[in-house]
Amino acid sequence: MFKLKNIISIKDFEREDVEFILNEASKLEDIAQSKEVSDELKGKILGLMFFEPSTRTRMSFETAMKRLGGDGIGFETSGSSSVSKGESIADTAKMFEGYSDALVIRHEYEGVSKFISDIVDVPVINAGDGAGQHPTQTLLDLYTIQKEIGHIDDLKIALIGDLKYGRTVHSLSNALGLFNNVKIYLVSPQELKMPQEILHDLNETNVEYEEVDNIESIIDKVNVLYVTRIQKERFGDIEDYLKIKGAYIINKKMLEGKDLIVMHPLPRIDEIDSDVDDTKYNKYFTQATNAVPVRMAILKTLIKNNPK
Ligand code: CP
Numbered sequence: 001m002f003k004l005k006n007i008i009s010i011k012d013f014e015r016e017d018v019e020f021i022l023n024e025a026s027k028l029e030d031i032a033q034s035k036e037v038s039d040e041l042k043g044k045i046l047g048l049m050f051f052e053p054s055t056r057t058r059m060s061f062e063t064a065m066k067r068l069g070g071d072g073i074g075f076e077t078s079g080s081s082s083v084s085k086g087e088s089i090a091d092t093a094k095m096f097e098g099y100s101d102a103l104v105i106r107h108e109y110e111g112v113s114k115f116i117s118d119i120v121d122v123p124v125i126n127a128g129d130g131a132g133q134h135p136t137q138t139l140l141d142l143y144t145i146q147k148e149i150g151h152i153d154d155l156k157i158a159l160i161g162d163l164k165y166g167r168t169v170h171s172l173s174n175a176l177g178l179f180n181n182v183k184i185y186l187v188s189p190q191e192l193k194m195p196q197e198i199l200h201d202l203n204e205t206n207v208e209y210e211e212v213d214n215i216e217s218i219i220d221k222v223n224v225l226y227v228t229r230i231q232k233e234r235f236g237d238i239e240d241y242l243k244i245k246g247a248y249i250i251n252k253k254m255l256e257g258k259d260l261i262v263m264h265p266l267p268r269i270d271e272i273d274s275d276v277d278d279t280k281y282n283k284y285f286t287q288a289t290n291a292v293p294v295r296m297a298i299l300k301t302l303i304k305n306n307p308k
Contacts, residue, residue: 002301006117006124010135010171011201015178022143024297025290031067032293040300041070047100048074049092049116050127051083051107056266057127057137060291061104064299067292073099090119097122101303105129123302131165131234137265138171140294141226144287148261149223152176158185158218160248161228161271163194168265169228173198177205184209185218189247191240192230215248219258225250227264227271227284246270255281263287 002020004012031038046065050058053076062072074096075081083092089112096103097120104125105113110132117124128134145152155176159169163186173194176182184202186194186209193211202209212218219225227250235241250262251273264272264284276282 002305005302005306006113006126007135007298007302008114008117008124008126009133010138010175011133013135013175013178018139018142018175018178021139021294021297021301022146024301025139025143025293028293028296028300032064032296037067037069039069041065041068041101041303044068044070044101044303045099046070046072046074046299047096047103047122048072049081049096049103049105050074050076051078051089051105051112052128053077054106054127056288056291057106057134058104060288061125061127061295061299063292064295068296068300070101070299070303074104089116093120096120101308102299102306122308123306125298125302128167130167131170132167133171133174134167134265135171136291136295136298137168138175139298140287140291141168141172141263141265142175143294144263144283144290145224147290148283148286153180153182155179155224156183156185156222157224157226158187158215158222159194159226159228160187160215160250162192162230162234163188163228164192165231165234166228169194169226170198172226173207174201174205177201177207182207183221185222186211187213187215187218187248189213189244191244215250215254219254219260222260225260225262227262227268229264229267229269229271249273250276252276252279252281255279 093116102123106127110130113126252275261283
């Protein structure tokens with residue numbers, strides 16, 4: 001039984017909660033990949049409050065809801081809602097609560113999803129809050145690892161790029177603490193190292209980790225290269241961004257003969273060369289597609305467990 005009403009942080013999950021969602025997602029794969037629509041959530045409405053841009057998260061939540069027979073309403077930027085006229089986030093969320101059976105929130109500031117979950121009665125899902133967490137991305141990352149590698153226990157994974165501001169690597173690091181014998185290589189420039197708070201969490205959950213500044217030293221040791229974008233929008237000074245941009249680029253030549261997969265939450269800029277796209281190493285597009293069954297599992301579980 002899945003106990004959580006809201007999905008705010010992956011730190012609220014126990015291993016059995018993760019496994020529940022991954023198993024449900026697996027059962028929903030056929031509908032996710034077909035042209036079929038089930039009636040599991042017929043008549044239900046998902047509120048999509050995206051204060052910050054998104055392609056994959058918003059579209060896959062909407063697709064997931066529609067595949068389950070429900071529908072979605074919402075906005076794609078604050079500019080297209082009455083927030084642009086000065087309406088508060090709290091009032092906006094209360095309106096959405098009246099129209100919807102669950103809310104999906106993306107915001108540039110950490111803690112907004114939690115704040116909304118405290119003032120509405122419907123389930124709230126954090127779809128990315130600033131440099132904080134992106135828990136549903138982590139669930140689809142774990143689903144992809146489970147499918148492609150066959151196990152999450154005993155995983156050796158390199159997290160590469162922007163480890164300071166990258167919410168996907170923060171959530172994923174916390175989730176890997178639920179599994180056994182995981183080794184994480186943290187590959188980043190000095191300026192974008194993993195925050196101390198996450199390193200503390202890794203120590204608390206007995207995850208072995210090593211901080212390195214180059215890919216060459218770890219590429220033969222890992223099952224997964226998890227690459228992230230250097231996030232221009234998180235830098236106050238553009239000069240600081242330009243100094244680091246392009247620091248780590250994965251290409252086909254460096255992967256030849258390796259026994260690993262390449263993942264990326266996307267969007268990518270230049271950190272994975274397009275010559276990797278047509279190789280067996282590319283699992284980043286599959287990863288994005290896996291968002292649909294995983295988010296179907298999340299919506300089905302939360303909305304059925306918490307009827308309005
Ligand atoms: N992975 C991810 O969150 O992508 P979007 O920003 O396009 O939603």
